[in-house]
Amino acid sequence: MNLPKMISELVKAQNEFDSAAYASCFTENAEVFDEGKTHNGKAEIESWIDKANNEYNATIEPVEYDEDANILSAKTSGNFPGSPIVLKYHFQFYNELIQSLKITG
Numbered sequence: 808m809n810l811p812k813m814i815s816e817l818v819k820a821q822n823e824f825d826s827a828a829y830a831s832c833f834t835e836n837a838e839v840f841d842e843g844k845t846h847n848g849k850a851e852i853e854s855w856i857d858k859a860n861n862e863y864n865a866t867i868e869p870v871e872y873d874e875d876a877n878i879l880s881a882k883t884s885g886n887f888p889g890s891p892i893v894l895k896y897h898f899q900f901y902n903e904l905i906q907s908l909k910i911t912g
Contacts, residue, residue: 808869813877813905814898822866826857834904841910863887865896 810818813832820828830853834837839846839855846855859865865885870893872879878896884891892912899907 808872810872811905817868818867824860826853826860829856832905834901837906839908849880
């Protein structure tokens with residue numbers, strides 16, 4: 808599967824539970840929407856993913872990527888009800904970094 812560089816780096820950071828590397832994939836004023844909450848800016852995104860990593864220990868395995876819509880479907884496994892589940896990661900990019908990420912079921 809041919810993924811954009813930032814998505815590949817995000818997947819690697821997630822699977823290594825590296826919150827700092829995960830946050831470095833985003834622009835300074837990026838936003839992430841997950842579980843009904845929006846997280847704004849790199850620092851808040853790093854704090855959110857660090858907490859999520861500790862709580863859910865989730866890994867992601869890319870299943871399909873829609874290049875036109877910038878949507879990654881990934882099997883997400885971890886310590887949460889219903890695991891594993893295929894989630895959709897909706898990306899918007901700015902200057903090759905992630906500007907927006909919305910995670911949906």
